[in-house]
Amino acid sequence: MSILKVYNPIDIEVDHGDGVYLYAIDGTRFLDFTSGIGVNCLGHSHPSLVNALKSQGEKIWHCSNLFKVSGQEAVAEKLVKNSFASNVFFCNSGSEATETSIKVARKFFYEKGYSSKNRIITFEGAFHGRTLASLFAAKNPDHTRGFGPDVEGFDQVPFGDHDALEKAINQNTAAIMVETILGEGGIRVIPEDCLKGLRKLCDERGILLILDEVQCGLGRTGKLFAFEWAKIKPDIVPIAKGIGGGFPLGACLMNKKTASTMSPGSHGSTFGGNPLAMSIATVVLDYILNKDFLKNVEKVGNYLKSRLEEEVIKKHPTLVSGIRGRGLMLGIESKIKNEILIKEMINHKLLTVKASQNVIRILPPLILEEKHVDEAILKINKAFKNL
Structure with a gap:
């Protein structure tokens, strides 16, 4: 093999x-009942997705973000119009979307003059991706073993332990990051009252709320995003899986204040938001956004x-x-x-x-x-x- x-x-x-x-x-x-682990939201070989891929494939596949990419603004606008976000960054996977979230949160406080405010609180049982930072954010020993030294900057608390969470927040805390519904961690739903409490806690302590919706977002719960059930607005949300309907695509959604500190050169992606991905995401969102x-x-x-x-x-x-x-x-x-x-x-x-x-x-x-x-x-x- x-x-x-x-x-x-x-x-x-x-x-x-x-x-x-x-x-x-x-x-x-x-x-x-796997749908590629929550990816194939419109099922397999959906005619509209096949047609979109064929049509775009005859035009252009890749041109890099050196140029304005056809479809990017339209897809971003659909996401912004239907969410808390003011800006979107396109990438290729959930891990990349999570990494972007971490960078945006840290950059926000750095640009505000708080360079030491860079630690992110996460929860036991989480899964945020396979890249080094996302691995050590989740701190699952089965996934991190052999990949040391540890990536610093993450403080983990037991899932559902409010007292431990309160104690973990200090002057160096930049954000709390959690999946709205833990997927790999056993399909554990954060109750709506707890999500509201997280939002309130972040506001009171002057930190950001990152809700990882890579698996639970894009219509999987009956709303575009699972956090909508709690009627709250996070600051940053990484998404992937369903947004591409089977085609590799991820994105990081962020509100105006966090987006304001990102500038040309502060982040990027060779393939993120390529024309093929955008043609498919357009179709996926047209379906999912239908009430x-x-x-x-x-x-x-x-x-x-x-x-x-x-x-x-x-x-x-x-x-x-x-x-x-x-x-x-x-x-x-x-x-x-x-x-x-x-x-x-x-x-x-x-x-x-x-x-x-x-x-x-x-x-x-x-x-x-x-x-x-x-x-x-x-x-x-x-x-x-x-x-």
């Missing part, structure tokens, strides 16, 4: 996808959650104990090793994702319909009967 052994892939070689289904090279069809689309995500998400609670949890109390999450970002709490349940679901042609805290992530495409939920529940119950 020539591929670096940093993955442990399932023994399924994918040939193609169609809507909410993936097809292996032998023709086997799987109901895909009926978001209402359907919420409706189908509620239907899926209720079916899981009523027909899976109650039928298999020795295997699973509860359902977490919101919209189409759900987690099944497993009483046995989650890999066992995931493997058995694969045997019944249903694909799901592992998470921490022995949770099974449910991340279907946002085009999911109730008939697909019914199909999934049937597969899950058949799979769990074998255990």
